[in-house]
Amino acid sequence: MTTPTVTPYRSPLPPARDGFPQLLHAEWTKLRTVRRWGFALLATVLVTMAVSVLSAFSGGSDVKGDRPPPPVGPAGAVVSDSFPFVHQTLTGDGSITARVSPLGGREGRPAEAWAKAGVVIKESTKPGSSYAAVMVTPGHGVRLQSDFTQDTAGGAVSRDRPHWLRLTRSGDEFTAYESADGSTWTKVGTTRLAGLPDTAQAGLFVATPGETMVQRQFGSTSVGGRPARVTAAFDQVTVDGGGGTWRQDVVGAVVGANGDPKGTPDSSTEKSGTWTLTGSGDVAPHTPEVDITQQSLSGAQIGLIPLVALSVLFITAEYRRGMILTTLTASPRRGRVLAAKAVVLAGVAFVAGLVAALLSFLVSEPELRDRMPNPLFYPDMALTDGPVLRAVVGTALLLAAVAVLALAVGALLRNTAAAVTLVVVVLVLPLVLLSGLPIGAAHWVMRLTPLAGFAVQRTLPEYEHVDTVCLPEEGCYPQGPWSGISMLCAWAIVLLGLAMWRLRRRDA
Template sequence: MTLPETRDRDRDRDRDRDRAGAGPASPPAARDGFPQLLHAEWTKLRTVPRWGLTLLGGIALTVLISFFSAAGSSVEIADQDRPPVPAGREGQQLVDSVGFAHRALHGDGSITARVSGPAGVEPEQAPEWAKAGLLIRESLTPGADYAALMVTAGHGVRMQSEFARDVPGSAAASPDTPHWLRLTRTGSTVTGYESADGEEWSEVGTVRLADAPEELSVGLFVGSPDITRMERAFGNVTVGQLGSSATADFDEVSIEGGVTARDWRHTDIGGVSPSAGDPGEFRRSGSVFTLTGSGDIGPAPTDTDLAATALNGSQLGLVLIAAVGVLFITAEYRRGMIRTTFTAGPRRGRVLAAKAVVIGAVAFAAGLVAALVSFLLAMPVLRDNGHVPPMFPELALGDAAVLRAVLGTGLLLALIAVLALGLGALTRSTAVSITAVVVVFVLPLILVSTLPLELSQWLQRLTPMAGFAVQQTLPRYGHVERLCLPENACYPQGPWTGLTTLLLYTAAVLALAAWRLRKRDA
C-alpha cells in the first residue's frame, strides 16, 4: 500500500469515528492508579537484593545490640539477712513503712480527727508527699491492704489505697491550717470524708478492701518519703537517698463502733526505715496526739525499664532501616530512572505516597520481627542477671504494656523509614539524607546522657527521638516521686504522645517533599 493510500485510509477512519461521536483517537492513559502505583513500588523494592539484605541487617543489628545490652545489665541479689521486701498482688515491689498509732476496730465504725501538719522535723522541710492522716489496715503486716485519708505537705487532701490508687480531695487544704478528716467502715467498704470546719463534710472517695477481716487496725499515721539527691555530669550519675521525718498534731479524735482495745499502741510499720535512722515517736497531751514518722506507703517502682532494655538495639538498627528508606528514592535519581517513574505516574505526590506506604509497611514488618525476637531473647538473660520480682516486674509478651512496646517499636521504625524517604526526596542525596537521620535520631540519643537534665528532657519531648517513648512500660504513679533519667530510657511524656510527635515530624517532612517534587524538575 502506498503512502497516499495509507493517509486516505486513516482520514476515512477518523471521519467515520467523528460521525459515530467517538472523537479522534487518543493515546492510552498512564497506569497511575494508586493500586498500580503500590504494585510498581513494591516490585521495585523486592527486586533489589541489597535492599532486602540491608533490612535483614537492620533486624540482626537490633537483635544483637538488644541481647548484648541485656547481658551487660546485672544487679546484685539482695543479702539474705535483709528483711523481705513487701510485694503487691501482682508481685511488684512496695514500700510500707509509716508511723502508726492505732486501736482495734471490730465490725463497722468510723474514726474522725482534726489534723495539723505534716511539718518537717527541724532543720529539714517536709517533702511534698509527706503525709499525715487516718489509716485503716487489715493487719500490721507490711503489704497488707489499707485505706488512708491524709493531708499532704504539697498536694492537698488525698485518699490512697491498694498502694497504687490515689484519689485527690481538696487541693486547697494546707498543712499549716487544721483540716478535718473521717474514715467510715461498712463491711469491706471504707469511705473517706473531709471538712474545713467539722460541720459540712464532702466525700473524697470509696475503697473496697479485698479480704477485710472482722477486726481491723484503725488510727493515725504520719509518713515522710526519702528525698532523692542527684549529681549528674557528663554521663556520670550519682543518686542518693536522704531520709526525712515529719510530725503532725491530731485533736478532736473520736472512734465510733466496736473498739476492743482501750489504749493506743504505736507501731513503725515495716520497722524503722534505714534511711530515716530514728524510730517514730507518739505522744499524747490531753486531747492532742503528736505523731512523728518517716517512710511511705505506696508502690516502689524500679528505675530500670526491662522492656526498653530488651528493645535497646532499635536505636542503632534504625540506621540501616532508614538507609533503605533513603535509597528507595535517591537510587532512582542517581540512575535517572525517576523520569520513567514520573512518566508512568505523572502525579508526583501520589507516587511519593505509594513509596511511603510500601516502605512504611515493609519497615513495620521488619521492625516488628526485630522487636519480637529481641524481647524473647533478652528477657531470659535479664532474669538470669538478677532482674526478678519483687524488685523488678515479671514481664510477658502478653502484657498490655509489653505488647504496646513491641508493636510500637515496629511503628517507630516504620515512621523513621518514611521520614528518611521524605528526606531523600528533599535532598536527592543518599549521603546527606542518611547523615541527617543519624544527626536527628542517633546523636540526640547519645547527648541526652551528657547534657543537663532539663535540656535532655527538652530534647526527648520536642525532637523526633520522642518516638522512643513508646517503648516505656514502667507504670507512673502521680503520688510517688520518681527520678526520670534519660539513661534509664525514661521519657517525660507518655508513650503515645512521644510516638505522635514523631508522626507529626514525618508528616511534615513528607508534605514538604511532595511540594518540592511538584515544583522541581526530575
Template sequence: MTAPVKTPPYRSQLTSARNGFGQLLHAEWTKLRTVPRWGLVLLSAMTLTVLISVLAVSGSSVQGGGPAMTVGPDGTAVKDTMELVHQQLPGDGSITARVSGLKSLKASAPDGGRAGGPPAVNTGKTPGWTKAGVVIKANTKAGSSYVAVIKTYGHGVRMQWDYVHDVAGNAVPPEEDRWLRLVRKGDVLTGYESADGRDWRQVGSVRLAGLTGTVEAGVFTAAAPNTKVERRFGGTSVAEGPGRATAHFDEPTVEGGRAGWQQTVIGAPGTADGNPAANPAANPAADLASGSFDLEGSGDVAPLQTNNDITRQTLSGAMIGLIPFSALGVLFITAEFRRGMIRTTLTAGPRRGRVLTAKAIVLGGVTFVAGLIATVLSFMIGEPIMRRNGHKPPSWPDPALTDGPVLRAVIGTAALLAVVSVLALALGALLRRTAAAITLIVVVLVLPQILISGLPLGAAHALMRATPLAGFAIQDTITRYDQASAICLPEEGCYPQGPWSGFAVLCAYAAVALGLAIWRLRRRDV
C-alpha cells in the first residue's frame, strides 16, 4: 500500500494566483512561512547580526573618554588655534583690512616652529583651507563664539561663524588681494568683501547671542594641517603635522575699538588661552604700529572632523549578518528550480515577471522586518556598552534612537539587508545554482572590503562608490563639514559619498539584477 502524497500547504494558493497580484503575493508569503528551514535561516541571520554587533562594541574601549578637546558654543568638538592681532570692541563697530600674500611656509624646525608641537609634514602644497582674514570673537579663549570673513588659499572668500557654519563669497584666486570687512550692530554681524576697498559686496549676515558686550576685533592667520597618507596591504600610515602659513595685512582698522593692538596666540601648545603670545619672536615681521605687517599662524579654526561614529559601530554586525540573509534570498528561488516546483509556480502564474516580482516583494518585506528587529536590538544593546567602555562626549557623539541620523542609519541598515536579499534572489534566478549564487553575492560585497584596505586612497574611494559596498554608507551618522580638513579612510568606516547616494548605488545593482533575472526567466524554459 503506497503512502498518500502530501500536497504542500501552499499548492492550493498557487492555483488562485491567476486571479490577481495580491493572491500571488499571498502564495509566495505562504511558501516562505511554511518551510521550516527558511525560518531557521531568518532567525540565525537576526541572531548573528546582533551577536556580532555586541561582540564588536564589547571589545572597543577608550580610557578616560578620549583625549581632552576644545568644545565650541554648541558642544561640538572643534579646532581653534590662530595667531590673532586684536583690539577690544565694546559696542557697535567694524574691523577692516586688506589681505594679500597668503601662503604656506616650509617648516625648518622638526616641531613645525612651535616648541613641544607635533612634527611638521611638508607636502609641498598649500592646503586649500589655509586662511587669513578679519574676525570678531567673544574673547581669546579657544572655543569661544566668533564670526570671521576670510580669504582662503583654495576656496575663495568665505564667511564663517561658530566653527560649523560656512558661507561662500567670491571665488578669488590665491594670488589676488582682497579687502575684508566685518560690521557689528548689536548682536548682528555682517561680512563684506571688496576688490578695491571702495565697492563692497555682502558675503553674509548672522545674529549671534554669544557676541554681546565687549568682544575682540582683529585680524588672524591660521593654517590647515599638512597630511601625508601612505597605503599598502596590511596597513595605512598617516603622517599629520601642523601647517604654518603667513599673510600680509594692510591698514587694519577697528571702528569703535579701544585699548590699542594686542597680539595673542589662541589654542597653541604651551600657551595659555587669553594671554599675549609668550614668544614675540613667533611673528618677527608683525610691526603692529606700522599699519602694514606680515602675520604668521599655525593651527586651524574649524570643526574637529573625526570618524568616531558610535551608531555605525553598533551596527557593524550587518556585514556578517548579510551572509545568511543572502542565503535565504538565494534559496527562496533556487530551491524551486532544484525540486522542479518552479513549473508549478509558473503554471499558476504564467506571467513570469510578476512571479519574480512577487517573490522579491515578499522576501524584501520579511527581510526588512527581521533586519529592523536585529538593528534596533544591536543599537539598544550596543550603545550603553560603548558608553561604559569610555566612548563619551565630546570625543564621541551622544546618539539616541530618536535622532534623525541615528534613525536613518538603523532603519537604513534594515533596508540594506532587504535589498541585499533581493539582489541575492535575482542572482539565484540568473545562476539557478545555490552555491554559485551565494558565493557570488558574498564576493560582490566582501571582496571590495578587502581590496580597499590596500589600494591608493583615490582608487579605494572609487571602488566604494561603484560597487554594492556603497550601500553601507547608509550607516554613517557623522556630520561632515566641507570647511574641515579631514582624511576619509575606508578602514575607519568613512564613505566618500553621502548615505542616500551610497544606498542608491546598491538599489541600482539590485534593480538591474532583478531586471536581468526577469528577462532570462521569460526567455528560457524552466
C-alpha cells in the first residue's frame, strides 16, 4: 500500500518581522493615527510661541529718545571702561613698574573683592580701547587682564602690605610680574594684543565694581546697589621707554562744558613722587541684566504641559483599553517596546520643539531688545550665533527629554492623571516656588532636579573676574547649559530604565 504524500501548509502571507525598525514603524503609526495626539503636538508649538510672544510684548520699558552709545571693546562687545588714569606715552618696547599700597574702600570700609589697582599699557584714553594690565585685588590676589575678557590669576597679596607690579611690552607680547619686596620677581603670565599701535599709553589706574545688596524674603527679592569707591597709592613708579610728562585723565567720564569730568568722584593727586588715585568705575566686560534669548524661549516652560499629557497617554491609553496585551503579544521583548515608544516620542517632540523655539526666537527677540531701557547695551543676536543656536536646539532637546521622562513615569504609574500631575508638578511648580527658598537651597534644586534642563536656554557669558548675582527667579542657573540638560537627560534615562525593569516583571 502506497502512503500518500502530504504537502505542508504554507501561508501566502510574508513571514512576520518584529525587529526594532518594525517596532518603530508600529509606534509611529499609532502616534500619527490618533488625531488628538496630533493636536497635543500642535498645542505644544502654539502654547510655547504664544507665551513667549506675550511675554515679549507685555514687558520692558519702551523708553523713547536718544540714548548714549556704550563703549565697545576690541572684540565688538559692550564693555565697562571707566577709571582715573595717570599716564605718559610709551613708544615701542618698554615697561612700567610701581609699588601699590593696600586698597581702601569708601568711608574706611573694606574695598570690594574685585576692586583693582595696578599698572596698564593701553592703546589710548578712548573707552573700549585695547589694553593689558597687571593689578592687585583685595579678594582675588594679583591678576593679569587684557581686552576686558582675558584674565590670568597670579599670587596672593597681603591686605596690609604694599605689592610690587611690573608690566613689560615686547612687540605684541605683554608680560606681567609681581614681587613682595621689589627685588625677587615672579612671572604672572603673558598675553598678546595683536595690532596695538607702536605708540601707547603706560600708566596707573584704580577701578571697582559697584556695591550690590540683596534682600530676600519669601515671595520677594530686592536687589540694590550703589557706586563703590576705591583708593590706592603708587610710589617708586618708573617707566622704561616712556617719554614726556605725566598726564591725568578719567577714562569714560562725561565731560562738562569746561572740559573737566562731570559728576565723577574719580581723582588723582601727586605728592613727593607718590600718586594717590581714587576711582569708582570699572574695567570689565559688560554683562546684560536680562538674557533676551532665554526670555524669548520662556514659553517652553508652559508649552511642555500638553507634551507631557501626550507622552503619558502614549503608554497609559494602551493599558486603559487593554491594547497593551496585543502589543506585547506581537513583540514579547517588552523592553524594546518601551524603547521604541521613547525613540518615536523623542523624535516628534524634538521636531515640534525645534519649530516652536525657532519661531519664538525670531518673533520675540527683536521686540524684547527694543523694549530694554537702552537696547544698545544688548547685542543684536542672530540665530547663527553659537550661544543662540545652542539655546534654540537645546530647547528642542529639552522637550524631547521631557517627553521621554513623562513616558517613563506613565509606564511606572499606569495612571494618566497621576503621571501627568507628577511630571507637571516636578517641572513647573519649582519655577513658582524658587523665589521663596534661600538662594543656596534654590540653587541645589536647580542643579539636581529635572528643572536643571532649562539651563540650556541661558546665553549670557560668564566670566570668573566679574561678580554677578545669580537669582533663580530671573532664570539664572548655577551650572552650565550642557551640565543642566545632561541632568535632565540622566533623569529621563534612569526613569526609562526603571520602567523597562518593571514592565518585564509585572503582568500587563
